Amino acid sequence: MVGILLVVGVVVAMFVAYNIGGSTTGPAFGPAVGADAISKTTAAALMGVFFFIGAWTLGRNVVTKLGSELVVDPGVFTLETSIAVLFFIGVALLMGNLFGVPASTSMTAVGAIAGLALAGGVLDVAVMGEILTWWIVSPVIGFWVSLIIGRYFYARLNRMVAIERSSGPLIEVDRSGAVPLPKLHRTTNRRELIGTVTVVAIGCLMAFSSGTSNIANAVAPLVGSGEVAMNPAIIVGGIAVTIGAFTIARRTLETMGSDITELPLTAAIVVASVSSTLVIFLSALGIPASFVIIATMSIVGLGWGRATRPVTVPEAVSGGESPPVTVDALAADEAGEELPPIGEEDVEDIPSPGSLFNPATTARVVLMQNIVPAIATVGSYLTFRFVPLFGL
Template sequence: MIGVLLLVGILVAMFVGFNVGGSTTGPAFGPAVGADALSKSSAAALMTAFFFVGAWTLGRRVVDTLGRELVYDPSIFTLEASIGVLFFIGLALFVGNVFGVPASTSMTAVGAIAGLGFARNELNWAVMGEIATWWIVAPVIGFWVSLIIGRYFYARLHRIIAMERSDGALVELDRSGAVPVPTPEESTNRKELFGVVTVIAIGCLMAFSSGTSNIANAIAPLVGSDVIEMNPAILLGCLAVGIGAFTIARRTLETMGSDITELPLTAAIVVATVSATLVIFLSAIGIPASFVVIATMSIVGLGWGRATRPVSVPDVVRGEEDVPVSVGGLAADEDRDEVPAIGEEEPEDIPSAGDLFDPGTTARVILMQNLVPLVGTVGAFLTFRYVPIFGF
């Protein structure tokens, strides 16, 4: 009987890992894919590799602590309870992926574990309160930082970076030596190449951060119940994440990279930098990072900032308010001499939020990102409190 339950537990854990790959690849590499810096397959490969590195190094620490700090008595993670927790995590994430919305893996996992702890009166409310507080504060910080950048600094950043994509490949292989060496194409702009490398590197950093925290969401209940060793569990979880990244993540990549807003490379770098910085900060203080929500709110904040008045700080200091206005909002700014002063624009020349991101898609994303963890939390609580098989 234990063998059958263990097999079921492993399959459910891999189902969770599959959905982790589907829900976290979009926030990590959506900006790069939306900016045409990566193909979806390349994004999936990088996600798998760097997720594994993060899981194998720092991830094992999170696996050790997730099932001990959030509940007072870790013994509540019986094999049956672990399967139940993993089931609700996987089910909730699967719902988000079906709708093409990258749901928060950490919020969903913590919610399901909290449902178990609450049902057994073992939930550590102090730890839960601290986690929940940061989940509210961090996306707000991401939104406002991105909004300020979009409103006051984006135009100057874009002029400095100037990374409009050229046609054709960025690099070619120089096969003149013994080992082929990638070199920039003659038509490749050096700043463009730098921007592409930067946004991909930030995506890899986010994938690494995802591995350090999200591997625990898939395997911590099983490892905590002592039914499977740490290393085999990490390998199984990463394999499942890779499968999800190459399959169901294609929809979340489209949502994060193009459906919410068309991101040029400058905007992609801003969003990824703000999101990655906040994720690293949260990980450093031991908070499960909800970088899905942070990345989404950063995109919305940047788009909203560009939809208002794109004034740069140096322009305000000098009193020069003849700033570029572009219906493309996040696109390159036009020459300053061709733009009317504030108050003299025609109404049709002023960009609205709808020109920069789709409000309908944004509302769907935010709704699902809050609904999916709620489904996992409520479902876990009701099951562990009232279903007799769990002995409650």
């Protein structure tokens, strides 16, 4: 019986990891595929490699946090409870897909495990408080960092990373020697190379950050139960993520998969860089982080920073009125042209910050990102508290 349950648990964990691969490959490599920098197959391969590197290095910190430190008695993780927790995570992914909003697997995993711990009276309140604190602080950091970038550096970055497509492939193979060697195509220019390398590197960074945080969502309950060791669990989870990247992620790569990659290329790179860096930092601390929540607030901060360029710091502090940015200035910003100094744009048409991001979509994402983990927490608690099967 234990053998059958173990097989079921591994299959459910792989299903969760498979969905993680499908849902995160698009946001990571959508900009690179959309810019024709790499193919979908290459994107899937890079996703698998860098996700595994992130999982194998920093990811085990988060697995340990969720699988043992969040509960004062790891014995609460039996095979039955582990399978049930993974079930709640899988349901959360389904709910997010049905509502068109990617649910945070990290927040949902913490919620489901916290519900189990509350039902068994073994929740470590200090660890839970640390996680909740970082969940509040990290989106605020993402907002302000992105706001500063949008206000002071966006136009310059836009000129640096904009991809200019030349005729022919970016790389060609030189077969004149004994060993074929890759080299730049003769029509490839320096700006095209820098832009392509940048957008692909950011995708790899996002894949790495996903591995550091998301591997725990698939394998932490099984590792916490003691039935599966850390290293085999990470390997199995990494394989499942790679399969998801090569299969169901192809559609998300076509449509860019998320609101992040529907941004202009430079904005997508800024949001991805800020969000991924924060997720990696939190993973090093063992904190499971929600990339989507951080990225959403980064989008808001970036849009707000770009929309408030006409407001000087003294004017903002004094509360005096100052003209918001004009459409012409925003168009120049997008084109990578030099903008007038801060606070000196001409006032013609006045767009609101909401014209740079969709407030309704933002509200829906934030709402669902909190509702789904809350449902998982309550559902998990009620299940483990009142269903005799689990014996808590």
